[in-house]
Amino acid sequence: MTRKSLGIAACVTLWSYLLLTFAFGERGMVAYGRIERYRDDLRAHIELLETDRDRLAAAAERLQSDAEQIRIESRRIGYLRPDEGIIRIPGRAPSEPQIERPGDKLPRPERNAVIERSHLRALSLCLGLLAFVLAQTIFRDSR
Secondary structure, eight states: OHHHHHHHHHHHHHHHHHHHHHHHSTTSHHHHHHHHHHHHHHHHHHHHHHHHHHHHHHHHHHHHHOHHHHHHHHHHTTOOOTTOOOOOOTTOOOOOOOOOOHHHHOOOOOOTTSOOHHHHHHHHHHHHHHHHHHHHHHHHHTO
16 A cells, blocks of 8 residues: 555656646746747847837938038037037036947846746655655545
8 A cells, every 4th residue: 555655656746846847947838938028028129229220320310411410419519609608507417418228228038937946846745745645545545
């Protein structure tokens, strides 16, 4: 009876570990879904970067050909005509140009959602022990 109960418990432990690893391990189905979501986030991010690139290319083209845009940008960075002056307002900080860094916008993958292998083993062992106790109880009652 005990040998049969140990065999059942070992099978339950092994199969539960394999199924838990398949579902929740670092290369399991949950992790695979998370990787697919991350891939989709990266694709959306690439589309945003391409939109930003096109917008910046158009702005660069305007700065090379449009006299009004050149005048506006040169005033923004502090260049003036000889007959113009600057009025400083006390207590107001000068505006700094916005620097765009695509790496700051890059989505990061989730790292903490993976169940560690030791936890999967412990859970499988608990299921195996539960199967052993249940098998002992069932075989004791069948006598």
